Amino acid sequence: MEKVNEQKVATLPAAQKFKLLPKIINGGIAGIIGVSVVFPLDLVKTRLQNQVVGPAGEKMYSSMLDCFKKTYAAEGYFGMYKGSGVNILLITPEKAIKLTANDMFRHYLSPESGKPLTLVREMLAGGSAGACQIVITTPMELLKIQMQDAGRVAAAAKNEGKVIPKVSAISLTTELLKKRGIKGLYQGTGATALRDVTFSVIYFPLFARLNGLGPKREDGSSVFWCSFLSGCVAGSAAALCVNPFDVIKTRLQAINKAPGEPTYNGVLDCIGKTLKNEGPTAFFKGGACRMIVIAPLFGIAQTVYYLGVAERLMGLI
Template sequence: MTTEKPLPFVYQFAAGAVAGVSEILVMYPLDVVKTRVQLQTGKGVGEDAYNGMIDCFRKIIKNEGASRLYRGISAPILMEAPKRATKFAANDEWGKFYRTTFGVKEMNQSLSVLTGASAGATESFVVVPFELIKIRLQDKAQAHKYNGMIDCLQKTVRAEGVMTLYQGFESTAWRHILWNSGYFGCIFQVRALLPKAENKRQQIQNDLVSGAIGGTVGTILNTPMDVIKSRIQNSPRVPGGVPKYNWAWPALGTVFKEEGFSALYKGFAPKVLRLGPGGGILLVVFTGVMDFFRTMREGK
């Protein structure tokens, strides 16, 4: 992410962890709302249905209390550190690999997209079990079954088997490949178009702008797969049964056929409000922590 000399992996991992936890503490309620809207099939009718982001916020607070907006946060908190750390570290490592493989000294637009997609695929291996537990805790219809993250984990494994924790891996991989390729690809392009930062303040502004635009583009690209992922992971496995939502692309076709194209962008508003500004927060915090580590190492 930084144009300066890369630091060892442990520093990239730590900076990614700090950036990820910072982002989720600020933006998590939007993720709860996004999931609730995505899991709802058809039009929102009645007090238990949601007619968009604001209505979902209002009904959750009114009917369940404001604390419900942080329901299941323990799973993503535990996930965010390895997830974000893996994202940024993998992006740097894949970048080095591709530059060496293709004999390119500096990163370009095409390599940024390829590197981001590879980092997204790598990140998916880390996040799938955490995402499945989080989705089931966030869903209003299933939340009453579980007394927190550990209870949800135990009951899921007991009822459906340990491999269920990787249910939805394919759709998660597609979600992360699409988001990361858009995010890192846009960051490279936008940074090149912005005026060169003359001081720390301008660098932060540039990082906020490029990160927010990258997060927005990534969200536009990956929201359909995010909808599919939420539905696949929220479908309990029944022995001998065939789930309605199973593989990513067939499930995409099912949602499109039954609910129309707009259903593939359910939850887009809270998702883009989280991942647009959230992408900026991620980049600023990550860059700031990396600069701190670099200064600390140089001061030895």
């Protein structure tokens, strides 16, 4: 039986074999390009989600545009890219895992008859891909959030007559490892899993369905603009749906708090305190900004991924 299966695999056409290496490379390239383009918006999203409304309704930022203006005025152009080094470094394996794992699970879940995947199998493939990426996403998001939110925390402390020392990704990583070991880099893992698995369950089936509606090239691959638009629409829809989980994750992973801001002991504690102090609308803070971030991020990522850059460089197509 094993010999028969081996012969069957060996005689499969090249197009039917799952080429892992080029897909990993494509995922990495897609992640770097996408993050580089949308990072300033992601920084604004993080600061909006972390700010807490004061007793009299006072807020540091009144809107997404106000946050962008104040951040740029106080910290300059490069201030908008705080934490981008960590993000770009780790986004390569993160996006490679996410995009490649989804393709791999879809490949192995495909019926032998050649029929399209059912919606349930598409959701299973997407959710499994989201679960796989958590090993990279959690420490990446943890470090990125500290760097992105540092300016807001420092400004709030300054208003209180206090000074918050500057931190770097390296110093923060070293401190967390000394105090808590490797577990220190995985603060907020539960909330990250809740967000990423749910996002992938929604995003990947929706993207596949939308992308399947568009025109195809002679070899059956999607045209670039169709992949881009499908990624934008599916990404923004999934981002809005999971925004409450993203708010929870962001707050749990914010180690340095501004004076007077609450601390949380887990997902349920964060949900309870947020509802009590700010009401249900707090879970959609930064929602519009997150949609604006995720739409081009995944539009660009999917376009680069499906352009087959690695396959062309490796001479596979």
